Amino acid sequence: MFIYNSKLSLEETMTLSPHSASLGYGLSLFETIKLTKGKPEFLSAHLERINHSLTVFGSEKKLKITTVQEDIQKLLKAANVEEGAIKLMVMDLGEGDHVLLTYRPQKYKSSLYQQGFSLGFSEIVNDEKNRFTYHKTANYGSKMIEFRRGKEKGYDDVLFLNTKGWITEGAITNVFFLKDNRIYTPSLESGLLPGIMRQMVKEVLANMGKKVVETPIEKSFYRHCQSAWVTNSLMGAMPVRQIEEMEYRVTENHLTTAINAQLTDLIQSKV
Incomplete structure (x- = not known):
């Protein structure tokens, strides 16, 4: 499952255009955010960094912390998890700026x-x-x-x-x-x-x-x-x-x- 442009999908795959700038040229930004007891660690710092990068690469997109927090909670509730990692991606820079969130378990023992x-x-x-x-x-x-x-x-x-x-x-x-x-x-x-x-x-x-x-x-x-x-x-x-x-x-x-x-x-x- 994943969140795409604030909408929850229970599918394991998603459709991506063959003309996507992310697919063709790697024009995406991402952040990897640790989750502790259902809360994203240092979310403000992650969003500050990715928003700075969006500006550098000419995008007018800006991620808002309230929206990202809500999307993370949607995903965690659907997956019934509190620990692990969220990958936050902004895809197709300057050509859609689509936002994708995925979850994975944490791996460091x-x-x-x-x-x-x-x-x-x-x-x-x-x-x-x-x-x-x-x-x-x-x-x-x-x-x-x-x-x-x-x-x-x-x-x-x-x-x-x-x-x-x-x-x-x-x-x-x-x-x-x-x-x-x-x-x-x-x-x-x-x-x-x-x-x-x-x-x-x-x-x-x-x-x-x-x-x-x-x-x-x-x-x-x-x-x-x-x-x-x-x-x-x-x-x-x-x-x-x-x-x-x-x-x-x-x-x-x-x-x-x-x-x-x-x-x-x-x-x-x-x-």
Whole structure:
């Protein structure tokens, strides 16, 4: 089932024109929103980001929080669920701006946080000069192919370098590093999506009295760090146990545990 332009459909498939700009050119934007006890986490931030992207790509469409909240509740009631994830899409940018909402169960288990993620590097680069790099569009094929290739090699995600050889982001995550008691994350100008959870983790760390240094990060930097973690809207902060040949002690990564605890409090104030 799904919501299409605020109308609930109990079908599992939908009709899409073969001339659709979404189908032909990937001209869609999307947000992935975590649900907790039937409430969408950080919905205002998600809508602010997608509405900004709509403006950048020349659309006059603006999503209203009240409408999206109502549509989410319709979908959750029909599916009889309270936990999981909503995918919110605006399709056919500038040629209809149709809004689609779908639901899926959440996939991150508590055991993963004890084990930590293993990361490798992609052979494909993020182009920091490409406008699409900074927006969550359906032009996601290269990242998904590299993500699948990484899975085949035993990685949980893959990191992308930019054209200058700097670390940018994962296929599905943003990345943070801890080195000599200082926290680093790649600068937006390096060529990455401004993740919602990336911003929330920065806020949490600021509340903990810890400053995040946003800067260009060379590929070899990870070898000199004490720990690392990745973030996205569904997982929060996930400790990293390994990047290529470099191993980190997840059991000593107490910072991610503290971050996730603080995120819980932040969620209560912003859902």
